[in-house]
Amino acid sequence: MTAALALDRASRTFSNGSGIFDIDLELEPGRIVALVGLNGAGKSTLMRVLLGMLRPQSGRALLNGDELDSAPLSEWARVGHLVEYPLAYGELTARRNLELSARLRGVADVPAAVDRAIAEFALEPYADRRVRTLSLGNRQRVGVAAALQHDPATIVLDEPTNALDPAGVIRLRESLLRRAADGAAVLVSSHHLDEVARIADRIVVMNAGRLIGELAPDISEIERAFFELVRADDEKAGR
Amino acid sequence: MKAAIWAEAAKLAGSTVGRVASAAIVIGISVISASMLLAAATTTDPQLLAKLGPVAAGDWRGFLLGAVQITGAGGLGGFAVVLAWMFGREFGDGTVAGLFALPVRRSTIALAKLVIYLVWAVAMSLLLAIVLALVGTVAGLGPIGSGTLEALARQAALGVMSVAITLPVAWAATLARSVLGGVSVAIALVVVAQVSVLAGLGGWMPLAAPALWAISLGITVSPPQLALLIPFAAIFVVLIAQSWRRMQLDR
Numbered sequence: 001m002t003a004a005l006a007l008d009r010a011s012r013t014f015s016n017g018s019g020i021f022d023i024d025l026e027l028e029p030g031r032i033v034a035l036v037g038l039n040g041a042g043k044s045t046l047m048r049v050l051l052g053m054l055r056p057q058s059g060r061a062l063l064n065g066d067e068l069d070s071a072p073l074s075e076w077a078r079v080g081h082l083v084e085y086p087l088a089y090g091e092l093t094a095r096r097n098l099e100l101s102a103r104l105r106g107v108a109d110v111p112a113a114v115d116r117a118i119a120e121f122a123l124e125p126y127a128d129r130r131v132r133t134l135s136l137g138n139r140q141r142v143g144v145a146a147a148l149q150h151d152p153a154t155i156v157l158d159e160p161t162n163a164l165d166p167a168g169v170i171r172l173r174e175s176l177l178r179r180a181a182d183g184a185a186v187l188v189s190s191h192h193l194d195e196v197a198r199i200a201d202r203i204v205v206m207n208a209g210r211l212i213g214e215l216a217p218d219i220s221e222i223e224r225a226f227f228e229l230v231r232a233d234d235e236k237a238g239r
Numbered sequence: 240m241k242a243a244i245w246a247e248a249a250k251l252a253g254s255t256v257g258r259v260a261s262a263a264i265v266i267g268i269s270v271i272s273a274s275m276l277l278a279a280a281t282t283t284d285p286q287l288l289a290k291l292g293p294v295a296a297g298d299w300r301g302f303l304l305g306a307v308q309i310t311g312a313g314g315l316g317g318f319a320v321v322l323a324w325m326f327g328r329e330f331g332d333g334t335v336a337g338l339f340a341l342p343v344r345r346s347t348i349a350l351a352k353l354v355i356y357l358v359w360a361v362a363m364s365l366l367l368a369i370v371l372a373l374v375g376t377v378a379g380l381g382p383i384g385s386g387t388l389e390a391l392a393r394q395a396a397l398g399v400m401s402v403a404i405t406l407p408v409a410w411a412a413t414l415a416r417s418v419l420g421g422v423s424v425a426i427a428l429v430v431v432a433q434v435s436v437l438a439g440l441g442g443w444m445p446l447a448a449p450a451l452w453a454i455s456l457g458i459t460v461s462p463p464q465l466a467l468l469i470p471f472a473a474i475f476v477v478l479i480a481q482s483w484r485r486m487q488l489d490r
Contacts, residue, residue, distance in 0.1 A: 014489070048336075048488055051339055051340040052339055052340055053336060053339045053340075053487065053488040054487050054488060054489060055487060073342050073343075073344065074342055075342075076340055076341050076342045077341075077342040079340050081337075081339075081340050082337075083336045084333060084336055085332070085333025085334060085336055085337070086337070087334055087336075087337025087338070088334070089250055089253070089332070089334060090332065091250065091253040091254045091255065092249060092250065092253045096249060096253070099249075100245075100246045100249060100250075101337070103242040103245055103246060104242050104243065104246060104341050104342075104343050105341060105342060106242065106342050130253075146337075156340075
């Protein structure tokens with residue numbers, strides 16, 4: 001089966017020497033992959049390359065088997081993402097922002113999709129308020145709802161639990177579990193092993209721009225195992 | 240394209256920048272022009288009358304010449320600020336990341352921004368001409384004859400032509416990834432236009448041609464000189480679309 005989104009030996013470095021190196025990663029339908037790593041490990045860079053925001057200097061980024069530049073434009077309608085900042089304009093209401101995202105993604109019944117997203121992420125009290133006036137957490141809810149409302153087949157979320165309150169985290173977790181059960185391929189990143197990382201089928205550990213191993217989601221001392229993996233990698237590289 | 244145009248229209252309609260600039264262009268230029276007319280009608284100070292230039296005549300011709308002079312610099316500035324905001328804000332607010340990985344090309348999004356900017360600028364230019372006609376009528380300048388209608392049409396055309404000469408602002412805001420980068424270039428455009436007039440380039444300088452054309456009642460700038468605005472605008476539309484198509488979030 002072709003992976004929904006994939007990186008094939010992809011590298012992208014910056015002038016300061018940081019970046020991602022030789023990354024192989026495949027997102028498969030029905031599976032949630034959690035990408036965990038300390039701040040600065042390269043998680044956001046990896047996601048940017050995966051979504052075409054950065055071009056790899058070597059290796060390839062693929063959407064349904066096609067390199068991103070040559071992938072049919074319509075395929076992107078089935079991708080939902082939130083990387084760093086939510087697509088939420090301060091001058092527009094939460095509802096209008098959701099409408100804007102739905103239209104850009106070619107949703108057929110925009111009002112119905114927006115209503116569903118508002119209900120799914122409990123945005124009713126804020127729906128008609130300008131996003132500028134919302135708390136950081138509620139703005140993040142709008143961003144997550146905008147990324148998921150078109151029922152994407154591939155979901156890429158960069159630290160989506162940032163600023164979310166516990167109720168928001170639970171809603172996001174349930175939403176991702178349901179979507180994966182319906183066949184979506186999911187990638188979520190986190191700098192800690194939070195509630196969302198723990199629902200993953202695979203937990204991939206990133207350190208200093210490389211994928212250094214995986215953690216079994218069901219082991220009891222998962223934090224300890226994570227830090228052990230990172231420490232061993234740092235020691236090996238003489239960092 | 241339809242979705243991108245809808246999105247850009249929603250953003251501009253909901254923005255404080257759009258509302259303030261619209262008011263500043265239509266009400267601001269009308270109020271300044273009316274104030275000059277009032278000053279001309281109520282003063283006998285020869286120095287002030289000299290400063291008021293053509294407006295001192297107290298007729299339609301002078302009133303509308305004053306208005307095009309203000310529009311040539313002030314209107315251009317107002318347009319440029321809106322354009323700089325439309326492009327630069329995506330970087331300042333971080334929303335540009337959400338404009339990747341969509342079934343709409345980024346170059347289409349950039350072109351949609353330009354279409355909405357054009358529609359808004361044309362609407363403001365027409366509205367300003369209508370408000371100036373009302374102000375002049377209320378001020379008792381008399382009936383609007385064919386000469387006055389021509390002057391009002393030149394006033395509106397100056398606004399529309401300003402769209403072409405502000406396009407470098409959108410490219411600069413894109414390259415600098417900030418509103419301020421675009422605004423800086425807007426200031427530079429006004430300076431370059433002034434210097435080029437002083438240097439004798441006149442109508443051959445696209446940045447200065449529309450204002451010179453309107454101020455000289457369409458005499459000193461020839462149609463081929465005005466036509467240079469078309470390739471000038473086309474070059475910047477292509478540059479803007481290319482910059483958005485090739486964009487990487489590497490800074």
